[in-house]
Amino acid sequence: MANRIDEIEGIGPSYSEKLHQVGIDTTDDLLNMCGRREERDELAGKIGIDADTLLKWTNTADLFRIRGIGRQTSQLLEASGIRTTLDLRDQDATALSQKLHEINARKRLSKINPSPRVVQHWIEQAKKLEPKIT
Incomplete structure (x- = not known):
């Protein structure tokens, strides 16, 4: 079961809205759209965030796939x-x-x-x- 994107530490209302505008509403969406470096770099430019921060969020989304990890x-x-x-x-x-x-x-x-x-x-x-x- 996917978590809401704003459950990731550091994703507040502003970034949540920016991610929503590019089709990312859940942690699964984030993983599917940011799994590769090229994808993260492109998205980072679109939403105005550092690619390393986006990688950190993507890593957290990956851990959220484990039942019991929030x-x-x-x-x-x-x-x-x-x-x-x-x-x-x-x-x-x-x-x-x-x-x-x-x-x-x-x-x-x-x-x-x-x-x-x-x-x-x-x-x-x-x-x-x-x-x-x-």
Whole structure:
């Protein structure tokens, strides 16, 4: 199930409207239209945003494909160095869970600390997903 585009951190009403004008209303729309660098560069010019910011949003949309990962959890994963489902699939669940707990204790990005079991479920989902960002 696709999330609304404004659920991504940094996409407020202004950018949400600009994205809507080019046909992007959901995280799936963003992934489908910004998976390739050329597409991101073109769209960045159209809506007046830096291509690196657009890549960050696209990476977040990619993580949103995992059931159980939303805005707060994606921020926590990003703080740990996990930016995409491709990054997530090669992680050790116990080690990543511990790292997320440590980061969250310092930065307080999420209300929950994912257990190794939850992280393992994310990893299993990530392994089944086709990479969408190049």
